[in-house]
Amino acid sequence: MPLSVVYAGTPEFAVPALEALVAAGHRVAAVYTQPDRPAGRGRALAASPVKRRALELGLEVRQPATLKDPEVVAALAALAPEAIAVAAYGLLLPPAVLAIPRLGCLNIHASLLPRWRGAAPVQRALLAGDAETGVAIMRMEEGLDTGAVYATERTAIEAADTTASLTARLATLGAAALVATLARLEAGPLVPAPQPADGVRYAPKLEKREARLDWDAPATALARAVRAFVPWPVAETSFRGAQLRIHEAQAIEAPAGAPAGTIVAAGAAGIEVATGAGRLRLLAVQAPGRGVVAAAAFAAAEARRGPLVGERLGLAP
DSSP, rough: OOOOEEEEEEEEHHHHHHHHHHHHHHHHEEOOOOEEEEETTTEOOOOOHHHHHHHTTOOOOOOOOOOOHHHHHHHHHHTTOOOEEESOOOOOOOHHHTTTTOOOEEESSSSSSTTTTTSSHHHHHHTTOEEEEEEEEEEEOSSSSSSSEEEEEEOOTTTTOOOHHHHHHHHHHHHHHHHHHHHHHHHHHHBBBBBOOOTOOBBBOGGGGGBOOOSSSSSHHHHHHHHHHHTTOOOOEEEEEEEEEHHHHHEEEEEEOOSTTBBEEEEETTEEEEBSSSSSOOOOEEETTTTTTHHHHHHHHHHHOOOOOOOBOOOOO
C-alpha cells in the first residue's frame, strides 16, 4: 500500500532511493535537500543532485538551512508523512522532527553498522582494506548513527573499487532495501535490531590534507588511499616542484629497491615508485592545469626534461 513519505537527501548517492520511492508508488509529499551552494570556477549557485531529480519528477522541494526552526518543523509536520526517509541529507533531524511520522524516520547508511558510523563510511572502509561493506536501513534517533537496524545488504569490495564506484553500487542497494523495509513496516509490526556494542568504528569526514601520500607507508595502503580519494580530494604528491595528482595506481609485489618516494622505473606499464614496503605503480596522473593522462604518457613527456628514474616524489617544493 502506498505511503505518504517525506524524503531528505542531497548528493548523487541519494538519487536512486528517491527514484525508487516514486517507482514503488509512494506519495512523496516533499523533498528536503541542502540549500544551493556555489560550485565550479564561476562559483555560481548550483542545485544538489537530489533537487535536480526531484524537480524533474515534479516533486515539491524544500531547502531549509536548519530543521531546528519551529516554523520549519511545523511546516514539515503539516505534511503528515507516515515515514521520513533520509539518505546523506547533511542536516541533523532534531527530536521534534524524529517524532513526526508514525512509522519513524529511516536512514540509508552506507556501511554495515555499527562499523563506520559517521560522515565518510565508504572512504574509511576502502582505506581500512575492508573485504566487504554494505548498507543499513536504520531507524533514526538522536545519536550519531546509533539507531536500531531494520535491514542490511552486503557487497564485496572489489580490487578496483573506488569511492565513486562503490558509492554508486551502495546507492542502488540502499534504494531497494529502503523500499522493501517500508513495505514490511506497512504490512505489520517490524522490530529493528539494536546495534551490537562490539565492532563500533567511526568514519570522520575526509580532510583534504589526507590526500597527500606518505611514501613511507606500504604500497598496499597507498593503493587503497588512491582508490578512496576518487573522486575527492584525489591523492596527491609533489614531482619536480609541482603538485602531481594520482587518479589510479596499483601495488605491485617487488622490492622497493630505493628510498621511499623514489621513482625506480618508468615506461609503458606506468611509473613505479618505491614505498615503505613494495612499489606503487602509477597508472593515471594529472599535472596542475592539465587533464588526467596515462602515467606512461606523462613519463614520456617528462623524460624530455631529464630521466625520471632516481627522481623523488613528495619532496617539498
